[in-house]
Amino acid sequence: MCLAIPGKIVEIDKDKEHAIVDYGEGTKRKANITLVNVKIGDYVLVHAGFAIEVLNEKDAQETLALFREMLSAGEDV
Amino acid sequence: MFSLKDKKLADEIVSKIKKLDVNLKFMHVCGTHQDTLVKNGLDILLKDCGIEIGQGPGCPVCVTTPKEIEEMLLLGRKGKTVTSFGDMINVPGETESLRSIRSEGCDIRTVYGIEDAVEIAKSNPEKEVVFMAVGFETTAPTTASVILNNNPPDNFSILSCHRTIPEALKAIIEMGEIKLNGLIEPGHVSTIIGSKPYEFLSKDYNVPQVIAGFEPIDILMGAWMLVQQIEKGKAFVQNEYKRVVHEEGNVKAQKAIKEVFYSADLEWRGFPTIPNSGLLLNDKYEKYDARKKFEDDLEELQEKEFFEHKGCRCGELLRGLATPKECPLFGQACTPETPVGPCMVSIEGSCNIEYRYSEK
Numbered sequence: 295m296c297l298a299i300p301g302k303i304v305e306i307d308k309d310k311e312h313a314i315v316d317y318g319e320g321t322k323r324k325a326n327i328t329l330v331n332v333k334i335g336d337y338v339l340v341h342a343g344f345a346i347e348v349l350n351e352k353d354a355q356e357t358l359a360l361f362r363e364m365l366s367a368g369e370d371v
Numbered sequence: 372m373f374s375l376k377d378k379k380l381a382d383e384i385v386s387k388i389k390k391l392d393v394n395l396k397f398m399h400v401c402g403t404h405q406d407t408l409v410k411n412g413l414d415i416l417l418k419d420c421g422i423e424i425g426q427g428p429g430c431p432v433c434v435t436t437p438k439e440i441e442e443m444l445l446l447g448r449k450g451k452t453v454t455s456f457g458d459m460i461n462v463p464g465e466t467e468s469l470r471s472i473r474s475e476g477c478d479i480r481t482v483y484g485i486e487d488a489v490e491i492a493k494s495n496p497e498k499e500v501v502f503m504a505v506g507f508e509t510t511a512p513t514t515a516s517v518i519l520n521n522n523p524p525d526n527f528s529i530l531s532c533h534r535t536i537p538e539a540l541k542a543i544i545e546m547g548e549i550k551l552n553g554l555i556e557p558g559h560v561s562t563i564i565g566s567k568p569y570e571f572l573s574k575d576y577n578v579p580q581v582i583a584g585f586e587p588i589d590i591l592m593g594a595w596m597l598v599q600q601i602e603k604g605k606a607f608v609q610n611e612y613k614r615v616v617h618e619e620g621n622v623k624a625q626k627a628i629k630e631v632f633y634s635a636d637l638e639w640r641g642f643p644t645i646p647n648s649g650l651l652l653n654d655k656y657e658k659y660d661a662r663k664k665f666e667d668d669l670e671e672l673q674e675k676e677f678f679e680h681k682g683c684r685c686g687e688l689l690r691g692l693a694t695p696k697e698c699p700l701f702g703q704a705c706t707p708e709t710p711v712g713p714c715m716v717s718i719e720g721s722c723n724i725e726y727r728y729s730e731k
Contacts, residue, residue, distance in 0.1 A: 297403055297719075298509070298559045311520060326486060328516045329624045339562065339615060342456075342506070343484030344513040347562045347621055353614040358377055360613075361592050365383060 298341040300349060301325075303332050315340055375586040384591045385420060388598055393421040396550065397597060398543070398691050400429025400536055401557035402719020403585050409728045411587045422594055425721075428539050428689040429557060431505045431532075432458045432717035434639040437677035439532050440464040442669055443503050446530070446661065447477040449668045452495065454488040455503035457481045458717040463680070463710060485517045485529075492527035501661045505532045508563045511650050512624035515631035518656055528661040531651050533632065536560050537568045538648035539639060544576045546642075549691045553597035555590070556582040558612045563628075565620025566608045573606040584612035631656055640679075640713065641686025685712035688721055695725040702726060 301315035304322065315325045315338065326344045338345035399405070405426040408414045417424055428434050444464050447453040453469060460469040460481055473479040478498070482488045485502055492500035504514045511533040517523060540554060556569055561582045572578050579600035583593030593611045600606060610616055628650065637649025652660040662669060679686055683705070684698040695701050695714070705711040707723055714720035718727075 298562070326484075326513070326516065328520050329512050329621060329627065331623070339559070341509050341559060342513050343486050344516065346509065346512070346559070346624065347615055347617075350614055357375060357614050358380065358588075361380060361588065364592075365380075365387065365595070 298339040298346060300337055300339055303327075303334050303336045303338060303345075306332070306334060313345070315345070375588050377588060381588055381591055384588075384595045385416060388417075388420040388422070388595055391598060391602065393598060393601070395422050395552040395598070395601065397422060397424045397553045397555055397594065398427045398549075398551050399424060399555035399557070399583075400427045400540065401560070402426070402430045402717065402721075402724070403559075404429070404555060404557065404583070404590060405719070405721055405724050407585050407587055407590055409724050413587055413590055417591075417594055422598070424555070424594070425691050425694065426688075427543055427691045428639055428642070429536070430689075430714065430717050430719040430721070431507055431510070431534065432456070432462060433685060433689060433713040433720045434534060434539075434641070435459070435462065435505055435532050435713065436638050436640050437464060437679070438638070438672060438675075439503075439530070440468075441672055441675075441677065442530060442662070443469060443501070444472060445669060445672060446501050446665060447472050447479055449665075450478075450499075451665070452478040452480065452491065452498045452500045453503065454480045454482045454491060454500060456483075456505065458719070459503055459505055461710065461716045462713045463716075465677070485513055486521065489517055489521055489523045489527055492524050496524065496526055498526060499665075500527050501530055501665075502527070503530050503532060507534055507536050507557070507560050508628070509557075509559045511632065512563060512621070512627045515624075515627035518631050518652075518659055519627055523659065525658070528659050528664050529652065530661040531632070531649075533650035534637060534639065534648055535634070535650065537564075537572065538645050539642070540569075540572055542642060542645045542648070543690065544572065544578065546690070551578060551691070552601060553579040553581070555593050555597070556580055556608070558582060558584045558589075558616060561610075561612065561616045561620070563621050563624045565616070566610055566618050567620075569608045573608055577606045579606045580608045582608065582610045582612050582616050584615065639689070641689040680711050683712035685714045685722075688714055695722040698722070702729075
């Protein structure tokens with residue numbers, strides 16, 4: 295139920311309430327974007343047909359480095 | 372996009388936890404967490420490290436009560452077009468499920484989301500279309516948004532079964548049946564509500580908490596962060612899933628929820644009534660409230676008592692008191708093809724997950 299899938303906004307409808315989201319491998323689907331503020335090119339998390347959050351790509355890329363840092367910091371305490 | 376696969380890092384986390392020689396019990400409340408745990412064998416791996424992690428009431432379909440299912444069955448039998456998510460259709464009521472009454476000619480339709488249900492109503496103006504809205508804080512804003520923005524037609528209504536997670540966690544702790552050393556909070560519920568709504572659990576009950584993502588490394592990291600808090604004698608809310616969850620959550624979604632719903636005392640399957648744990652439609656939107664619109668149709672259920680199926684341990688499972696394999700029905704009388712309880716129906720239910728991966 296709370297499953298949410300990441301995808302990229304490739305087109306925004308004229309009504310500004312829906313967008314085409316590209317999930318990769320040729321899968322594109324319309325999603326409702328009324329719960330987020332998005333622009334074309336943003337990555338979003340989609341749940342039950344609604345984008346529920348914009349993903350921060352920079353944070354995502356840095357996730358593993360952050361984890362490594364936390365692990366070594368934990369050991370020092 | 373990006374990959375979080377890093378076996379070396381995972382091994383490092385596991386070996387660090389092992390060295391600490393702990394004996395802890397954690398609970399999470401999310402079917403996707405349970406899927407990641409069981410699919411990747413992390414539940415067994417962590418058990419070897421002295422950590423038991425179980426799924427509490429974290430499956431919206433599973434915690435939906437027998438009464439709510441009977442409400443939908445009754446509306447279906449009385450000629451309404453009933454729409455809901457796939458899993459919900461298969462949950463057995465007292466004698467039948469929405470799927471089984473469909474074969475008797477009732478109009479029951481599976482939808483991907485609430486917008487599909489509104490479309491069905493728009494294309495069938497002669498029919499009364501009811502959407503059974505299940506789901507936690509992740510899903511509730513989708514219902515709210517449709518009411519606020521889509522101007523659904525008059526033949527569309529909602530049977531709200533939305534519930535909120537922090538109140539259920541409080542209930543679990545207060546009931547005191549299970550001693551929990553830490554909570555892994557659901558990543559996508561947290562996407563909406565942020566980290567603040569969990570804080571009282573750490574402050575009032577001294578329970579460490581970590582909001583975690585859904586990759587195997589997220590769960591291992593979440594477990595390690597909980598262990599660190601415990602080792603240092605601390606209890607607070609940490610966010611492991613920063614790439615998605617912001618401290619303040621999705622404010623736009625929170626506003627939509629607040630506008631459309633009010634918090635109500637609600638029963639959950641396996642639980643007594645949990646204060647303020649349900650989201651029901653505000654009076655302002657009562658024209659979309661199926662319980663008000665079809666009050667006469669539903670009247671016969673008001674005084675009725677509902678019971679769990681004999682032998683089914685879903686209730687105990689949802690309170691963290693049992694595992695799927697401890698249920699005598701598991702894999703015997705109860706399988707995904709012949710489910711007795713909702714935990715075997717839903718792909719987010721712990722019985723269904725256990726069955727799917729233990730078959731391989």
